[in-house]
Every structure is written in C-alpha cells, then in structure tokens.
Amino acid sequence: MVSPLSPDTGELVSPQPGETADDWSGGQSVEKILTKFSLFKRDLDKPTISDDAVFKSLELNFDYQLGIHLGLSKSDVKAIKNDHNSDQNRVVSLFWRWQEVKGSDATYLSLMKALIECENKEAAEKLCQYYQDKHQKSSTNEFKRQFSHPALPPNTDHVKYNHSVSSPEKMSFTNEFQKQSSHPTLPPYIDQPKYNHSVTSEKVMLEENTSNDAWKIFDRYHDQLVNILRKDAIFCDSILKILTDKFLIGIAERDAVQQLSNLDIKIKAIVRCVSIFISKARQPTRAFVKFSAIIEEFGNFRAIYEEMKIKASAVGIIIKTPAKLAKAKEPPSLTSKGASADFSDADDAGHDESLLTPSMKKYSRYLKSCYKKERPDRKWSLGNVPSKIYINLAVVCKNEDYRNPFSNSTIHGTNDDIFGYKEPLSLEELCRIEYGDAILIEGAPGIGKSMLAFEMCSRWVKGEALKKYPLLLLLRLRDRVIQNCKSVKDLLGCFLKEQSWKDAAVQDIIDNGGEGLIVILEGFDELPEHLTKRGSLFFQFSNELPCATLVFTSRPSAKHYLKNEIEFERHVEVIGFKKENIDEYIEKFCNNNSEHIATLNQHLDESPKVRDCLYIPVNLVIVCDIFQKYIMSEEQVPFKGIVTSTKLYEAMIKMLLYRHIKSQTQELVRVDLHNLPHPIKEKFTTLCQIAYNGLRNRATKLLYYADDDFETLGMMQKEVQVYPGTGDVTAYSFLHLTIQEFLAAYHISQMQKAEIEVIFNKLKNVMKFKTMLCFLSGLTGLQSITPHFDHNLYKLNLFHYLYESGNESLVKMLFGNKDEFYKVRRLIPSPSPQDMFILGKCIALSSCQWGLSFTLRGMTFEHIQKFQTGLFSVECDLSCTIKDISFSLNPIGDEGMMELLKFPEHVIKNLVSLQLMSCHLHSHAATEFSKELKKFSSLKTLFFHNNLFKEGEQLCLIEAMIPLQYHYVTLSKLSPDECEVLLTKVSSITEVYLYQLGSSSIEKVIECLPNSLSLEVLHIEQSHCTPENLSLLPTTLPSSTLTKLELVNCAIDSSSVRTVIDAVLMSPHLEALNLRDNFIDDEGSAHLCSMLKQLFGLSEEPATDYDSSYSFKKLKFLDIGHNPFTGHGISSFIDELAHFKSDSINFILSLSLGWKDQLCEHVSFTKAEQHLKFECNEDN
Structure with missing residues (x-):
C-alpha cells in the first residue's frame, strides 16, 4: 500500500479506526472527499500535464500497485523501480511516466481515484487541498501564471537536473543548488525537466514541409519564450547550455552570446539563434521538433509546448513521443581525467537475477556457448597480421569546445557532426552502458567496426564486460537470415532452433520490455536500402523493447538514416590507428628487421597518399603485404604510383591473385587486370559479376549462399551458418565490403561506355555508392563520361x-x-x-x-x-x-x-x-x-564580428581599409576611436553592421553620422541603447545620408523610442526603420501609433519641434516585430492603419507572427492588411 508520510514523525500513516473499506475505495469515497472540499468531478477532470509540483505535494512512498492503478504496464513500473535507488526519485518518475503515457487523460481526478483504490485517503485529500489552493483562481491570474515559474510547496525537495558526463549518479533530490561541471543545475524554484533529452526523442511523422510551417509556429511563440526566460538569469544560462548541447546553437554562437552582459539582450539573442536555426535548417520540421522536445521537459514552458503541439498538428506536423521508457539518469563518466580502466562496483556487479526466468537463463548459456565457437570476422585480416589488435575510439562530445589536441590529432576521423569535439575512449568505458541506451559506433570502411563488435561480444562471454546484461545478441546485418526476419520476435529467436524453451524465452524478453538485453546491430550500412528506411524492422526495437540497449555500427554514409529515427545517448567513432600503432604494427610485421622497416618507411615517405591511408587497419595490412611480396621477389615496391584509393586497391587485388596461385616469379607491377591468364580471368570475371549483383539496384547483398564450393581466388571467405529452419548453409562473403565495391566497379568498367555513363549519373549522388563510383572513376579515368x-x-x-x-x-x-x-x-x-x-x-x-x-x-x-x-x-x-x-x-x-x-x-x-x-x-x-x-x-565585403577581440584591437585593420574600396563591413566590440575611423575615414563604405558596442561607442557612432558621407545602412545590434546615448540622434540623423537605420536587440524601451522617432521624422533620406527585438511596450506603441501618419507621409502637420528646414522623406518600411506589445497595443495599430485613405501609399509595417491570429479577428484588419507583413522568415 502507498501511504503518506506523517508531517510530524515521518512515519507511515494508516487508516484511522472506524473507517470502512467503503471509506477507502469506490465512488462513494470520491464523492465524500470532493464534497468535503466543495469540489466537483468536473473541477478535477483536468490534465496534470503542466503541473509537476502536485507530485511532490502528496509526499508519497513508492508502491508497485499505484503504478498499476494509474494504468502503467508491469514492465514500466518494474523498470522505474530498478532505475532508481531513491524512493522519492521512483515516485517522481512514476508520475512523469504516467503523464507521458496518458497525456491529457492524466487528470487530477484519475490520480485521486488511483489513490483511493490504493487505500490512501489522506493523499487523496491532500490532492484536493492542493488543487483548491493552486487552481481555483481567476482566469486572469491563470493566464499570468503561464508566464511565470510555478511555485513549489515549501520544504519540498527538488530534482537536480544534470547532463554532466563526469558523474555516474542517478537523478537525485537535493535542497542545495549545486553547480555542475558541464551542465548547470537549474535553480530549486524552477520546474525541472522530466527526463534526459536522449530518451524523450520526438519523431516527425511527415515529409519535409517546404513552406517552413515549423518556423512559423515557432515565431508565433517567440515573444512568450522571451518573457519566460527574462524571469531568471540562471535559468536563462541553463537553457542556453541545453540548446548548445542539442545543436540548436553552435559553440561559436554560444561564445558570442555568453559575452553579452545585458540579460535582456542575451535572451533576445538566444531566441533569435534558435529561430535562425529552425529557419535555415535543411529540415526545419526536425529542428522544430528537436526544440519542442527540449521545452516540453520544463514546466515553465509546458503551456507553450501544448499550444505549439496543437498548431503543429493543424498543419500536418505530428509530434509523437515513442513508447520507449523514459528514465531519469545520467551517463557514466567518459572524459574524467581520473577515469579508471576498471569497472566501477555497479558495473562489475553482474546482472539482476530477478530479471531472469528459467528459459532466459538457458538462452543466456546457449548464446555464450555459440559465441565461444565464433571467430573474428575474417574480413579484418588478410594474412600475416600481428596478434595484438588496436581499438582506438573517440567519444563525440556535443557540449564542449572542440579546440583540443586530441580532436586535432584525429583528423582522419569520419564523424561529420558539426561540433566535432572528441575525447579518447577506452573499450572498458565504452562497455559501461545503461539499460535502454542507444549507442552509435561509426567509422570508415575497414577501420575495425566489425572487430569492435566481436570484441564486445567476446568480453561479455568471458565475463569481462557488460556483466549486468544476461543476454547479448550480436546481429550481423549482412546475413540473409537476419534480413529475412519479419518481426522483433523473429530477431530475438533467430539464434534458436527447435528448443522446447524457445517461445518462452522470447516471450519473457518481450514481457520484460527487453530489460537486461543488449543488441549489437553490426553493419547497418550493409543492409539493403529498403531496410534502412522509416518503419524498418531494425528501428522497432526501441518501441517494442523500450528497456533494451541498442548498439549500432555503421559507416558514415548510413548514419543519417539512423539519426533520423533514433536519439543516441552516445556517439562513438572508431578512429583507427594512431602513429604509434602504425609504427608498432610495422615493427611486428617486419619481425623487427630494421633494414626492412627503414625501407618500408622510406617508400611511405615518398608516397604521402599511401601513408595518409594507413590509419585504416585494412589498408595497413594491404600495404604491408604488398611490401612483403616485393621484398621477397626483390622487385621495386610500386608505392610511387599510388596516389589514389583506386591504385591502392588495384595493387591489393593483384597481390591477392598472386597469393592465390602462389606465384612469386612474375612481376606484380607489370600485370594488367585486363590481361589475366586463363583460367584466372574467367574466375575473376565471375567474382566481379557477383560483387556487382550484390550492390546493384541499392539492394546490398554481402553474403552469397552455395551448395557447392566455388573458386574465390582468395577474395572471399567461407563460413557455415546454422540458423534455425535453414540447416547448415554454406555462405561466402568478400573479405571486406570495400573489396566488393572495387570488384563491382571493375565489372561496370568493362561495360559499354554509354551504359557506364548511365550508371554513373544515376548513382553519383547516392552516398552508399560513393566508394564504388570513386573506384569506377579511377578505373575508367571517366573517359567518355560526362558527369551531370x-x-x-x-x-x-x-x-x-x-x-x-x-x-x-x-x-x-x-x-x-x-x-x-x-x-x-x-x-x-x-x-x-x-x-x-x-x-x-x-x-x-x-x-x-x-x-x-x-x-x-x-x-x-x-x-x-x-x-x-x-x-x-x-x-x-x-x-x-x-x-x-x-x-x-x-x-x-x-x-x-x-x-x-x-x-x-x-x-x-x-x-x-x-x-x-x-x-x-x-x-x-x-x-x-x-x-x-x-x-x-577586390574585396568589398568583410564579415568580421563576434570574434575574440577587445576594444581597440581592430584599429590597425580598420586603418588598413582606408585606401581600399570596402562597401559592406561587420564588426563588433569597437572602441569609440575605432568607430570614428571606420565611419569618417573609410570613405567608400555604404553598409556597416556593428555588434556589442559599449555606451561610449554608440554615442560616437551617432556623433559621426553627418561625417560619413557615403553611408546608407547602419545596423546596430546587441548594444544597449539608452535615451542618453541616443540623445544626439535627432541632430545627426537628419544630416546623414542614411536610407536605412536598424537598431535590433538594443534594449530600446518606450522612452528611447520617442527619441528615435523624433530623429526619423527629421531625416530627409531615411526610408526604412528596423526596431525589431526590443522592449517597446504599450506606452511606446501608443506613441508609434500617433506618429504613423507622419512616418508614412500621410499627415501635413509638423511632426516635431525640431528645425523645420529639414525636408522629411516618407518612410516605406517599419519593422516593430518581437516587441512586448499587448493585444490592446496591437489593436491600436490596426485601427490607425484602417483610417489611411489613400490606396497609392506604398509602405509596409512588419509585425510578429504571434500577433497575426489576433489581428485577423480584428474588425479593421481587412482594410489594413495590404500594409502588413507577418511571415518575414529569418532565412530571407
């Protein structure tokens, strides 16, 4: 039974004497308690989705039955219990899971009923008291509450949110606000996120929307987001960190934003960065969903999230949270300097025996016996390979600066994430994987991904790693039996034959949600293309087995398929051999023969292309074997001619051919693949045909099955598969996919030229065929091929x-x-x-x-x-x-x-x-x-802002511009002297964009306007403009040549805007004014409304008290978007515009999308619509 804690003693509270069962359960108890608090069922029949504080106010202990009465599955409740050591953490996770599963059906009323069914009357009464205190307010106060931090009950513990990879602890409760090394803890009074981002992955069930509806939805809530962030500087910094981690803001942008001292300007800059990211993203919908996943986890943003979700659904963007069990946990330390190669006590403690049924224990023993008989995939080795195997790994860190020696030393790495900061990672650290995690291991062809997968499996069998997992499935995705599976259930049982316990074992795994199971899906890039698409069986693990741990290995070419469907907790790159590994390998290969070692290194020094490719183990093996053959035959090593990958693999194929026929008397370098001796030529042609057929039509086939032996010329390996239902099947595969790609390319190169050109242009932009087409290009020289x-x-x-x-x-x-x-x-x-x-x-x-x-x-x-x-x-x-x-x-x-x-x-x-x-x-x-x-x-445009300069450090550069013809320049953090030289000495300049100016520099810029004789556009951003430093603007602007003035995100308020408008009304040249992203409220709005006719040249009345000798040129464009006007202020603009009589007036008033719905309902909207612009996409 779930019982509340006594507020006085902390002991469990039991039912009071005299209370009957009816008092603790059933509809009568619900009615009695509601009557006691003067509530109705309709009052409590509201979602709890935006109210996290209710869970803490009930002071519950965790109980299995409460989760069941709330409608959760047994596996969900069991997983929550196992994931957390703290009872309070379990309770919070239980309620969060309930909200996630039930959505809008997770109401106060259903919670109350569940508590009564668990005979917890006191908690049910606390719930009613909490609801009465919190929710029976006026609708006005409720609206305001959406934009403030919900208050938590006094003396309650708060969730500490931390994404640091330096702490292996689970989510814990604390009364202290502690700083974390890599992810700031949010302040205690801020609603905390439910789960780690990586396990609340959002999926977009829609093809990309070309009209960028995703950005339009975001822009509607732009200002509300700003209002929430303005309430707390620490919360603002935390959100900035999270957005950086999730790639919504780049590291360089983060550095620039963090330098901003004014909180209001910083907040505007953050939200604008997100807006630009969504707008300019290659897939805006996915970027929008990623942002939605972030804000959904904070109670502060919950109301906005729900509204955005509804808006998205209306335009066909469906945000769907997978059924994967969300867990509040933190990843183990990967980058800590003191990380040990040994496992922690938790990692070393084996699996939980309670997870295992008798049939699962049998399955575990069976798998280990099978794996003991297996050997590493022989595609790794080609002959005389030293016994020591190197596995060098790097973890790709998303939340750190990537200017470090290790990242720079791994330039051969293939990871193409934009933020490529890497930390070295040991195999032991890689094997510290939490239940339910998804890990991506990527690497170049031949770099050792298959060997790594086998090594993880081998260590599990030996009890050296992954001890807490009783079951490990190594699925080689190139295998036909694996590809032919129709369901997750089939995959789980693919290693079993007709064992009597097979069905029971598979069903037990499913019933447990996959807890205790780790699946290594090796070679995702080797699947046929149709099995890599959305809906593929291999993407269904996380839905059907939410607690299962998944490890994918892949070439970079297939990574985008994976990342579109799966949110990975960790991204690991196999970086191959480092210099010391290469040197050690060569020494062992040459048996420490110093003469041979020196000769080989000399040849490599003369062939940089060859040396550059040796970080890939397969390439190193090839080169060493080629060298060995030539040393033995005393021929000239042909490295000098190897300047491309095609030449390297051509030499390797020749070496394999002659190894097969055991001939060392012929000169390998003089042999042409086009003139092979009979019968080698026929066999080689057959192999090339097989290789081509396996890759054609994008249906990758890497295993070939045959009843009889056939000649492979040493380029394929033979294995016997014993999957159930097939008997013993003989399968052949090429030593490596890259060898197959070369042979397929060779087959194409023997076709008619017209056919070659058709194939080339058909596949040239398909990443999967890039390696094959590179070989084809090298083999044909692209003769008679015109790439389109x-x-x-x-x-x-x-x-x-x-x-x-x-x-x-x-x-x-x-x-x-x-x-x-x-x-x-x-x-x-x-x-x-x-x-x-x-x-x-x-x-x-x-x-x-x-x-x-x-x-x-x-x-x-x-x-x-x-x-x-x-x-x-x-x-x-x-x-x-x-x-x-x-x-x-x-x-x-x-x-x-x-x-x-x-x-x-x-x-x-x-x-x-x-x-x-x-x-x-x-x-x-x-x-x-x-x-x-x-x-x-010839340079006319220079973008140079947001670098790491201090005031005065760019003066030499600006002075160097004086004799040149610069037209468009962007700079930041200029001193007053630098501003003066730029505006008065660089005479050719027409457009200047200035960022992060101090007060004195702003004043100097305004002072210099009359002396900047060619300046047409002045843009100032992220610079605090006060009425004091703008005071000269009405004097200097009329004497300038400016046609456009942009004061964006300058913290301009209603007082400052009066000064700006007075100056504009006196300017004889100004045609456009941009006041976007400032803090002009209804007072400033009223002033702008009163001046619209003067600004747009529709009034004959004098606008100001300034010198009337200036001839004012009417404004054509005014942007006041993303200012905190209320509905009243916005309506005033519409009413004013509706009174404009002349249809010949040509002007545009640019407003935020967030105002559009309200304005469209305004009675005067249709009359003013022609002058309004809402959908001003940031990408324009």
Whole structure:
C-alpha cells in the first residue's frame, strides 16, 4: 500500500479506526472527499500535464500497485523501480511516466481515484487541498501564471537536473543548488525537466514541409519564450547550455552570446539563434521538433509546448513521443581525467537475477556457448597480421569546445557532426552502458567496426564486460537470415532452433520490455536500402523493447538514416590507428628487421597518399603485404604510383591473385587486370559479376549462399551458418565490403561506355555508392563520361570522382567557362581536411567562378591548410576566380587566418567577399590580416564580428581599409576611436553592421553620422541603447545620408523610442526603420501609433519641434516585430492603419507572427492588411 508520510514523525500513516473499506475505495469515497472540499468531478477532470509540483505535494512512498492503478504496464513500473535507488526519485518518475503515457487523460481526478483504490485517503485529500489552493483562481491570474515559474510547496525537495558526463549518479533530490561541471543545475524554484533529452526523442511523422510551417509556429511563440526566460538569469544560462548541447546553437554562437552582459539582450539573442536555426535548417520540421522536445521537459514552458503541439498538428506536423521508457539518469563518466580502466562496483556487479526466468537463463548459456565457437570476422585480416589488435575510439562530445589536441590529432576521423569535439575512449568505458541506451559506433570502411563488435561480444562471454546484461545478441546485418526476419520476435529467436524453451524465452524478453538485453546491430550500412528506411524492422526495437540497449555500427554514409529515427545517448567513432600503432604494427610485421622497416618507411615517405591511408587497419595490412611480396621477389615496391584509393586497391587485388596461385616469379607491377591468364580471368570475371549483383539496384547483398564450393581466388571467405529452419548453409562473403565495391566497379568498367555513363549519373549522388563510383572513376579515368551536375553543389562526391579519375583535362573541360558561377555550400557530410585538398585541386584546375560557403562545418586551421595545398598542387597558372568564401562559425583560430593569408595571390586579389564571423580570432589575427589587406584589392565585403577581440584591437585593420574600396563591413566590440575611423575615414563604405558596442561607442557612432558621407545602412545590434546615448540622434540623423537605420536587440524601451522617432521624422533620406527585438511596450506603441501618419507621409502637420528646414522623406518600411506589445497595443495599430485613405501609399509595417491570429479577428484588419507583413522568415 502507498501511504503518506506523517508531517510530524515521518512515519507511515494508516487508516484511522472506524473507517470502512467503503471509506477507502469506490465512488462513494470520491464523492465524500470532493464534497468535503466543495469540489466537483468536473473541477478535477483536468490534465496534470503542466503541473509537476502536485507530485511532490502528496509526499508519497513508492508502491508497485499505484503504478498499476494509474494504468502503467508491469514492465514500466518494474523498470522505474530498478532505475532508481531513491524512493522519492521512483515516485517522481512514476508520475512523469504516467503523464507521458496518458497525456491529457492524466487528470487530477484519475490520480485521486488511483489513490483511493490504493487505500490512501489522506493523499487523496491532500490532492484536493492542493488543487483548491493552486487552481481555483481567476482566469486572469491563470493566464499570468503561464508566464511565470510555478511555485513549489515549501520544504519540498527538488530534482537536480544534470547532463554532466563526469558523474555516474542517478537523478537525485537535493535542497542545495549545486553547480555542475558541464551542465548547470537549474535553480530549486524552477520546474525541472522530466527526463534526459536522449530518451524523450520526438519523431516527425511527415515529409519535409517546404513552406517552413515549423518556423512559423515557432515565431508565433517567440515573444512568450522571451518573457519566460527574462524571469531568471540562471535559468536563462541553463537553457542556453541545453540548446548548445542539442545543436540548436553552435559553440561559436554560444561564445558570442555568453559575452553579452545585458540579460535582456542575451535572451533576445538566444531566441533569435534558435529561430535562425529552425529557419535555415535543411529540415526545419526536425529542428522544430528537436526544440519542442527540449521545452516540453520544463514546466515553465509546458503551456507553450501544448499550444505549439496543437498548431503543429493543424498543419500536418505530428509530434509523437515513442513508447520507449523514459528514465531519469545520467551517463557514466567518459572524459574524467581520473577515469579508471576498471569497472566501477555497479558495473562489475553482474546482472539482476530477478530479471531472469528459467528459459532466459538457458538462452543466456546457449548464446555464450555459440559465441565461444565464433571467430573474428575474417574480413579484418588478410594474412600475416600481428596478434595484438588496436581499438582506438573517440567519444563525440556535443557540449564542449572542440579546440583540443586530441580532436586535432584525429583528423582522419569520419564523424561529420558539426561540433566535432572528441575525447579518447577506452573499450572498458565504452562497455559501461545503461539499460535502454542507444549507442552509435561509426567509422570508415575497414577501420575495425566489425572487430569492435566481436570484441564486445567476446568480453561479455568471458565475463569481462557488460556483466549486468544476461543476454547479448550480436546481429550481423549482412546475413540473409537476419534480413529475412519479419518481426522483433523473429530477431530475438533467430539464434534458436527447435528448443522446447524457445517461445518462452522470447516471450519473457518481450514481457520484460527487453530489460537486461543488449543488441549489437553490426553493419547497418550493409543492409539493403529498403531496410534502412522509416518503419524498418531494425528501428522497432526501441518501441517494442523500450528497456533494451541498442548498439549500432555503421559507416558514415548510413548514419543519417539512423539519426533520423533514433536519439543516441552516445556517439562513438572508431578512429583507427594512431602513429604509434602504425609504427608498432610495422615493427611486428617486419619481425623487427630494421633494414626492412627503414625501407618500408622510406617508400611511405615518398608516397604521402599511401601513408595518409594507413590509419585504416585494412589498408595497413594491404600495404604491408604488398611490401612483403616485393621484398621477397626483390622487385621495386610500386608505392610511387599510388596516389589514389583506386591504385591502392588495384595493387591489393593483384597481390591477392598472386597469393592465390602462389606465384612469386612474375612481376606484380607489370600485370594488367585486363590481361589475366586463363583460367584466372574467367574466375575473376565471375567474382566481379557477383560483387556487382550484390550492390546493384541499392539492394546490398554481402553474403552469397552455395551448395557447392566455388573458386574465390582468395577474395572471399567461407563460413557455415546454422540458423534455425535453414540447416547448415554454406555462405561466402568478400573479405571486406570495400573489396566488393572495387570488384563491382571493375565489372561496370568493362561495360559499354554509354551504359557506364548511365550508371554513373544515376548513382553519383547516392552516398552508399560513393566508394564504388570513386573506384569506377579511377578505373575508367571517366573517359567518355560526362558527369551531370548543377550549379549548387551540396556534396563533394563529384570532386572525389574527378580526383580519383586523374583526368585533369576533364576537370578543365567541365569547369572551363569563365562566365559560369558555381556554389559549394552547406556540405553534408562536413568535409575532412583531405576533402578540402581535393576540392582545392579541382578548383585550381578550373577557369570558372566560385562561391564557397563552409559556414558551420566544424572546420579547423588544418582544413584551410589542406585547401591551400590543393590550390597550389597544379603546375599551371591559376585561371579560376573565387568570388566569395565563408569560414564563419568555425573555430579556425589565428592559425587558420595565417593559412588563409597564404592562399595564391591570384585567389586573394580576386576575392570579393570574405566572411570570418565567429572564427575564434584574436588580436594577432587582426594584426596580421591588416598587414596583408592591400593584397585583397577586390574585396568589398568583410564579415568580421563576434570574434575574440577587445576594444581597440581592430584599429590597425580598420586603418588598413582606408585606401581600399570596402562597401559592406561587420564588426563588433569597437572602441569609440575605432568607430570614428571606420565611419569618417573609410570613405567608400555604404553598409556597416556593428555588434556589442559599449555606451561610449554608440554615442560616437551617432556623433559621426553627418561625417560619413557615403553611408546608407547602419545596423546596430546587441548594444544597449539608452535615451542618453541616443540623445544626439535627432541632430545627426537628419544630416546623414542614411536610407536605412536598424537598431535590433538594443534594449530600446518606450522612452528611447520617442527619441528615435523624433530623429526619423527629421531625416530627409531615411526610408526604412528596423526596431525589431526590443522592449517597446504599450506606452511606446501608443506613441508609434500617433506618429504613423507622419512616418508614412500621410499627415501635413509638423511632426516635431525640431528645425523645420529639414525636408522629411516618407518612410516605406517599419519593422516593430518581437516587441512586448499587448493585444490592446496591437489593436491600436490596426485601427490607425484602417483610417489611411489613400490606396497609392506604398509602405509596409512588419509585425510578429504571434500577433497575426489576433489581428485577423480584428474588425479593421481587412482594410489594413495590404500594409502588413507577418511571415518575414529569418532565412530571407
């Protein structure tokens, strides 16, 4: 029984003497208690969804039966009990799970009935008292409460919310507000989130909406979000941290926002960052849902979340929370300096025997006996491989700065998340996995993902890791039997034959929700394409087995399918061999023969392409085997000719062929695959046909079944599968998928040229076939193939194909028109340094014009260095023209600036636009840039704001602009002197965007307006503008040449806006005024309304008391969006606009979308509609 605690003694309270069973259960008890508190059923028949405090007010102890009476499943209640050690934590998680499962049916009334059914009358009465105190208020107070922090009962404990990876503790209750190392704890009086983000994953059940309805919904609630965040600075900082973790705000943007000292300006900046992210996202709907998942977890935002969810549903965006059991927990330490290689006591303590039924125990023993007989997938090894295996891992951290030595040392890593900060990770740490987690392990082809999966399985069998999991399923997804399974139930039993306990074991796993089960799905990228789509069986584990732990391994090419469907708690990258591993491997391979080691290293030094690829173990094995064959035959090692992956794998295939026929007398380098001896040629052709058939039509087939043995030429491995219902089946697979891709490419290369071109252009943008088409490009040289592509390039596949082909003439032909303009932008996946080298080389061979945008692509100085190397890699003079480059929002640092300044002179002198916003640049970068600025003779646009400069550190750069023809400049944190030089000395400048100005600098900017003779646009943002520092504006603005004035997010209030309007009314040139994202309330709104006719030139009355000699030019555009006007203030604008008589007046008043619904219902709306603009998407 669930009983309340006595407020005096803390002991359990039992039913009082004389009370009958009817007093504790049934409808009569409900009516009696309601009558006692003067309540009706309709009063309590309301959702508790936005009221977390009710749970704490009841002071309950955890009890299994309460969860059952609330309608939860047995597995849910059992999982909650197992997940938490604290009784209070269990109670809170129980109620949160109830709210999640029941949604709007989780009412106060149903809670009250459940308490009475559990014979807890006192708690039921407390619930009524709580409801009466909290909810029987006026509707006006209830509306206000939605925008404030709900008060918690006195003397209650509060949930401590922490995402730190440095603490293995579960969610706990505390009365103290403690700072966390990586995720700030929210203050005690703020409603806390229910669960960790990663287990409240939201799914979008809709194709992408091209009209960006998702952003429009967000914009409607923009101002309400600001109002909530303004109430507490600590809460604001915590939300900023969470948004950064969830990739709604980049690290560079976070740094810029955190520097803002004014809380109101900081809040506006945060919300605007989210707005821009959703607007500009490749998939805005998914970005919106990700944001919704964040705010849904905070009681402060719950009312807004529910409204947004309804709005989204109305336009077909369905936000659906999966049935996966949410757990309040924190991940184990991964990055702590003191992390031990040994498991903690909790990790080392084996599984809970209560989870196991007799049939599950049998299944566990059976699996271990099966795995003991297995060997590592032989595709890893090709022969004489040292016994020691290296498994180097990195965990991708989403919440840290990624300017660290380890991240920079793993440049070969394939992870394409924008925020690529990595921490080293041991295998022991990887194996510390919580129940219900989902882990993604990614890595390049041949880097050791399959070996890692086998090693995890082996350690489980030996009892060295994953001890708390009684069951482990290793599913190799390339296997036909696995792919043919029709249900999760089939997958759970795929290892069993006709055991009498098979059905019972599978059913027990399902009944337990998968608790205690870990499933390793190895090789997701090797599935046929139809099995990687939404609705695939392999995505159903988390729904049908919410407590099961999932580990996926995949190439990066298939990662986007996974991330679209699954929210991963941890993202791990297999980074392959480091230099010391390579050296050690070579020493062991050469049996410490110093002469052989020196000779091999000499050849590698002469072939950088070969050495660069050795971080992939399979490639290292290939190179060592090739070297060994040539040493033994005393032939010249052919590394000098290997400059592409195609050449490397061609040499490897030749080596395999000659290993098979055991011939070491022929010179391998002189053998042509096109002229193989009979019968090798026929067998090789057959293998290539098999490889091609396995990859064609996107239906990947990696295992081949045969009754009889057939010749594989040493390129395939044979295994016997014993899956149930099939008997003993002989299966063949290629030593590695990359070998199959090469052979498939070779098969295509033997087709007719027209057929090759059709296949190439059909598959060229499919990431799954990128490796195969790279090989095809290398084998054919792309002769007689004309790749089809458009002028906007979002992937680098084309450049890889061209580079592999070695066909420089084709590159020159494709990009030879000097009048053509190509844009490379928003690259997915994010480019590696080697990608940048290839791109640079291809551009250097071209004659056309380029626009390159690498904004927010996780670039470092090494990327720029490699790009520069590529530009210098051609012998002929450059004839290409790079018009604009953007490295904004990348941590290139001062080193990156130094590399950029080393670009070829031809590139620098033709550059028109350079964007270096938020690039972590310091004063040294500004100084060096200023010395070279004259070389940028064509530069007209420079984005340079939100870097790490202090006031005065950019003066040298601004002075260097004076003799040049700059038109458009963005800068931040300028001193008054810097502002004066910029506005009065750089005579060509027409547009200036200034950020984070101090009070004195704002005054200096306004003072200099009359002396800036060519300035047309002035934009000031994130700078606190007061009536005092704006006081000169009515004097200087009329004497300026400005046509547009933008004071965005400058904390302008109703007092300051009067000064601005007075100045505008005196300006003879101004046509546009932007006051967006400020704090102009109804008082300021009333003043603006009274001035609309004057502003838009519809009144003949003098506007101000200032000098009437100025000829005022009517305003054409006024933006007052995202200011805190109330409904009354907004209605005043509509009424005023409705009285405008002339249809010939051409002006626009831009308002927030949040006002649109109210204005559309206003009687005067139709008359004013032609002058209103609402849907001003941030992307425009």
